[in-house]
Amino acid sequence: NAGVTQTPKFQVLKTGQSMTLQCAQDMNHEYMSWYRQDPGMGLRLIHYSVGAGITDQGEVPNGYNVSRSTTEDFPLRLLSAAPSQTSVYFCASSYGQGTETQYFGPGTRLLVL
């Protein structure tokens, strides 16, 4: 099992550009989520999905879109990048929304100039 994979590892964008952060898991987990982590802060939930075809907003959803067409994949789209979106993005998955053990991907480090 590869677990949770994320691409790219690093990305530099200019303000106004759009991009998609990829996330995939091979553990047949129903629940997937996206977090951002800023220096000196904990993780903040952006969007989550409890299964294919179902997504919902987390704490900080503005400027981001998600979709879940398959159980395995949960891409995060930045519509028009802003410097405030400079952060480290983590994708996580678990068997269910209430399952305490979440498995995290290695993260994507994004710099928006």
Add this chain to the structure above:
Amino acid sequence: GQSLEQPSEVTAVEGAIVQINCTYQTSGFYGLSWYQQHDGGAPTFLSYNGLDGLEETGRFSSFLSRSDSYGYLLLQELQMKDSASYFCAVRDSNYQLIWGAGTKLIIKP
């Protein structure tokens, strides 16, 4: 608002015991979790407390008191590889995880 408070930094000596505290104020409570994160790495799950009391997993233990909105992570026989940041996280009434800002554990030989 919702908040979790934990010390920003704790220093301990190799082989010693260290306790990292976490107090929380959230809308609803469905359990307290602890995660470890090494510099540049991803968070990894350590432990979970849904009910009051102590949970032990090897050198790590976690405690919860729901009446005090308080929990702690206890690390015994500290090793240099335990140098990392430790996060507490509470599942709130929306069933989402609310995270603390993390405690950087520095271990000295």
